Amino acid sequence: GRKNWLFAGxxxxxxxxxxxxxxxETAKQHGLNPEVYLTDVLTRVQDHPTDRLEELLPWQWAPAKDLHEAA
Structure with a gap:
């Protein structure tokens, strides 16, 4: 990985x-699409209760309900 980290700064x-x-890699190991997982978690984390942050870990994560389904 030495050449891969050359531009880490x-x-x-x-x-x-x-x-x-x-x-x-942890998301992949739990059968998740990392892009979908990170997009959802990064969207939700700011408003998520701090005492329930473990719900956003890859092994406990459930995607947020699609807002279009509620409409």
Whole structure:
């Protein structure tokens, strides 16, 4: 991976990339589409109750109901 991390910018940048890749791979291991998972979680996390953040972890995550279904 040394050449792949060449443009991380700094040690902190490399750590951030590693964190994101860990989340992506964990989502894959749980049979999730990482793009769908991250899009949903990043959309919801700001308004999600802090005492229920574990619901957004890949092994407990359930997608938000489609707003079009409610209409």
């Amino acid at each position: 700094s040690d902190k940048g490399g750590e951030r990339i590693a964190d994101i890749l860990t989340i992506i």
